[in-house]
Amino acid sequence: xxxxxxxxxxxxxxxxxxxxxxxxxxxxxxxxxxxxLVGVYGGxxxxxxxxxxxALDSFSGAxxxxxxxxxxxxxxxxxxxxxxxxTVGMAAAVTVASVIIAFPLAYYMxxxxxxxVKALLVLAVLVPLWSSYLVRVYxxxxxxxxDGIINWxxxxxxxxxxxxxxxxxxxxxxxSLSISLFGQFLVFVYxxxxxxxxxxxxxxxxVPGSLLEASADLGARPAVTFRxxxxxxxxxxxxxxxxxxxxxxxxxxxxxxIIGDSSPFIGLAIYSYQGVAGNLPLAAxxxxxxxxxxxVYLTAARRFGAFExx
Amino acid sequence: MRTKxxxxxxxxxxxxxxxLHVPIxxxxxxxxxxxxxxxxxxxxGLTTDWFGVAWQxxxxxxxxxxxxxxxxISTLIALIVGTLAAAAVWRTNFFGKNTxxxxxxLPIALPGIITGIALRSAINLGDLTFSFWTLVVGHxxxxxAVAFNNVIARMRRTSPNILxxxxxxxxxxxxxxxxxxxPQLAPAMVVGxxxxxxxxxxxxxxxxxxxxxxxxxxxxIFSSLVRPRNRPVTNVVAVxxxxxxxxxIIFAQRYAQRAEES
Numbered sequence: 001x002x003x004x005x006x007x008x009x010x011x012x013x014x015x016x017x018x019x020x021x022x023x024x025x026x027x028x029x030x031x032x033x034x035x036x037l038v039g040v041y042g043g044x045x046x047x048x049x050x051x052x053x054x055a056l057d058s059f060s061g062a063x064x065x066x067x068x069x070x071x072x073x074x075x076x077x078x079x080x081x082x083x084x085x086x087t088v089g090m091a092a093a094v095t096v097a098s099v100i101i102a103f104p105l106a107y108y109m110x111x112x113x114x115x116x117v118k119a120l121l122v123l124a125v126l127v128p129l130w131s132s133y134l135v136r137v138y139x140x141x142x143x144x145x146x147d148g149i150i151n152w153x154x155x156x157x158x159x160x161x162x163x164x165x166x167x168x169x170x171x172x173x174x175x176s177l178s179i180s181l182f183g184q185f186l187v188f189v190y191x192x193x194x195x196x197x198x199x200x201x202x203x204x205x206x207v208p209g210s211l212l213e214a215s216a217d218l219g220a221r222p223a224v225t226f227r228x229x230x231x232x233x234x235x236x237x238x239x240x241x242x243x244x245x246x247x248x249x250x251x252x253x254x255x256x257x258i259i260g261d262s263s264p265f266i267g268l269a270i271y272s273y274q275g276v277a278g279n280l281p282l283a284a285x286x287x288x289x290x291x292x293x294x295x296v297y298l299t300a301a302r303r304f305g306a307f308e309x310x
Numbered sequence: 311m312r313t314k315x316x317x318x319x320x321x322x323x324x325x326x327x328x329x330l331h332v333p334i335x336x337x338x339x340x341x342x343x344x345x346x347x348x349x350x351x352x353x354x355g356l357t358t359d360w361f362g363v364a365w366q367x368x369x370x371x372x373x374x375x376x377x378x379x380x381x382x383i384s385t386l387i388a389l390i391v392g393t394l395a396a397a398a399v400w401r402t403n404f405f406g407k408n409t410x411x412x413x414x415x416l417p418i419a420l421p422g423i424i425t426g427i428a429l430r431s432a433i434n435l436g437d438l439t440f441s442f443w444t445l446v447v448g449h450x451x452x453x454x455a456v457a458f459n460n461v462i463a464r465m466r467r468t469s470p471n472i473l474x475x476x477x478x479x480x481x482x483x484x485x486x487x488x489x490x491x492x493p494q495l496a497p498a499m500v501v502g503x504x505x506x507x508x509x510x511x512x513x514x515x516x517x518x519x520x521x522x523x524x525x526x527x528x529x530x531i532f533s534s535l536v537r538p539r540n541r542p543v544t545n546v547v548a549v550x551x552x553x554x555x556x557x558x559i560i561f562a563q564r565y566a567q568r569a570e571e572s
Contacts, residue, residue, distance in 0.1 A: 015483040026398050030410070033395035033454070037413040041451050044432035045416075045424075051431060101329065104322030112315040121327075123563055128330050130505060130559045132512040134528050135548040138535060139333035142340055145349035149336060152351045193330060251421015254514060258535050267423050274427055284431070287424045 052284035063280060071281040075289070080269065084289060087266040090181075091249035094188040095196075098245045099238055101189065102196040106237075107230075109197075110204035122201075129194035137258055140187045144178035144259065151177075174261050184260035188249050195244035203237025204230070239306035246297055250290045266290055334552060341545040349541075364546040370530060374550075377527040380442070381510040384449035385457075388506045389499055391450070392457025400465045417452040425452065426519030433520070440522025448520035449513060453506035460502030461495055468494050497569035504562035508555040527551060 018025045055068040074080070109121045128136065143149045154163045167173040167180060174180030207230060215225040253267030264272070266289060274283035301307075315323075341360060343353030364370055395414055399407060417425050429448050433440065468491075476486040514528040521529065527547065534544045 011484060012482070019483065022402075023404075026402050026404055029394050029398035030404075033391050033398065033414070034410065036391055036451070037395075037417075037454065038410065040432070040447070041417060041425075041428075042413055044428040047432055047435060048424075048428040101326050104319055105326040108315055108319055108323040112319075119567070123560075124327060124331070126563060127556070127559055128334075130508050131334075131555050132528075132548075132551045134512060134514050134531055135337060135551050136334060138531065138544075138548055139337045141535065142336050142349050142351075143333055147351065148349045149351045190329060190333065193326070197326070247419070247421065251423050253423055254532070267421060270423055270427065274430075280431060283427060287427055290421055291424065 048284045048287060052281050052288070054281050056279055056281050071279075071285040074282055075285050080286070083264050083266060083269050086263065087250060088293060090185065090188065090265070091246045093185060094192065094249045095242045095245045097185070097189045098193055098196040098241065099200075102193055102200055102241065103234075106197050106200035106204055109201050110207070111209075122198075125194045125197045125201075129198070133191065134254065136191055137187060137255055140183070140190065140259060141178060144176070144183045144186075146176040146178070148178070178259055179261050181261060181263070184255060187255050187259050188252070191255065192245040192248050195248070196238075196241035199240035199244075200234055200237040203234050203240075207233045236305035239301045239304035243298065243301050243306060247290075247294050250293060337545060337548050337552065341542070341549045343542065343545070346540075346542050360542040360546045363540075364543045364550075367543065369525070370527075370543070370547060373525045373527045373530040376442075376524060377511055380445050380449055380526060381507045383446050384453050384510045385503050385506045387446065387450040388453030388457045389503050392454045392502065393461050393495070393499065395454070395458050396461040396465055399462060401470060414458050415455050418455045422452075422513075422515030423519075426516040429516070430519040440520065440524075442524060444520045444522070445517065445524060445526070448516045449510040452513070452516060453510055456506045456509060457499070457502040460498040460505070464495055464498035497565060501562040501566045501569075504558035504565075508558045508562075512551055512555050 018028075051063060052071050053067050053069065055064045055066045055070060056062075057064045105121070105125075109118055113121055141148075145151075151163075154160055163177075166182060167176070169182075172180060172182040172185075174183075177183040177186075211229060212225055215229050216222075220228065251267050253265065253271045256262070256265045256268050266286065270283050270286045273279045273286060277283075298306075339353065340349070342356040342358065343350075344355035344357050345353055392414075395410065398404075399411065426448070429444075429451070433444055438444065472490055472494075473486055476490045477483075481489065512528055514532055517526055517529060518532075525533075528551070531544060531547055531551070534540065
């Protein structure tokens, strides 16, 4: 065999070259993904951050060429801080409610459902997770409308007073459910719920049945077993799910546009600074608020073992 | 030993299932209502007329065609980029490997509005015009994560021994890829592709920022929600979107399950 590169065919030669230089193979494989994701996408994110430090020319509305921290200081006006507090509050409320509503189903799936039923239930959670987000939001427009579905049932069940009371409650109420913060909250929970069920289910699957029996044998009542055995073992799953429910609520602007009292959320504020107001530097600075909040949140979630449960 | 679930647990689990699934059913019901001006419940009458009206609407047909084309091409690109990335990350270590993994996940981990606004400002900075292709770039960017996750999961379950065995039996690199590795990865690529398609078909946020005056089906739905017009037709289109995203999801799930069992 000769050492020069006169192989029988071109492909053979290429194959040999690649075999002899594994780093070249990795480089070829990496080229497109790196150009696309780190170059184009990462570059866009970087450019966005840089633009937040440029001044907006107040006459032309164009981005000038002088560096300034104006956008970052405008970010912390009272109105904008109120937007951040409202959004983070909603994200927290949605997360807590999702845990409460997700847990029973996840627990039933992990502990009682037999193989076939379990497969079916997993599918029943996966389908809404992947299916049309926009249509799922829209369905609540039908449900919450003043002459819509919920009102019809409320009338039939004679609960009109209760609904009236809810709508008159300051802050969460409103003229009708579809233009109230409470209605918006119901939609957020509905949309992100599957993201909470699946990780809790996964972490409960890892709780051995024998452990629960041992707890019972040692005299613990079911409630005590739950508090001392099941719940601690479910915490990584809860933390993992909460990353989704929290982060997705934090950046959403579609739900607040369609449902609710049109009080601004972070996503909506970014959207209008970028679009209607034409103030890209401020929108860019605002974009980094959810990123910063999530960075803090992820650090906390990691301590609860969320990453092992993903 | 499993004891039976308590009634309370069954009720609570049942409530969650109802909460997850019943709202969508109402969209189906409303596609048949004769009421065209409000969301009145129960519908005063039922009709199938709106399906015909929606089908005749050229704006909707154009939007549907655009959404299908964007989803198909973005899925194809995402599969190529995602599979290449997975192949590079699998069993090799290189400087910046974790950074690359981060950048693959970032487009779906970050709120859509941030991805959207970053791409929009980059397109503006580069003096590019918004077109079909800017939409495709936006969609492919977040679809890569889905393709990558499915393919890398499959690779991790593939024993490197079979590649060595193939080589030992005299197969060349290309033959090993074609006859050994590709059949192993194909199910994961099909599943990843299906999910990426469903994700792209119904995406609205990144779409809003990367579209010029192109109107995808979600953009059409969203604009008719913000400024209510032809309500019954919107319901029909909504039903249509549910069905189109439902098919690949079910198919992907079936396929994944069968691949798991075999």
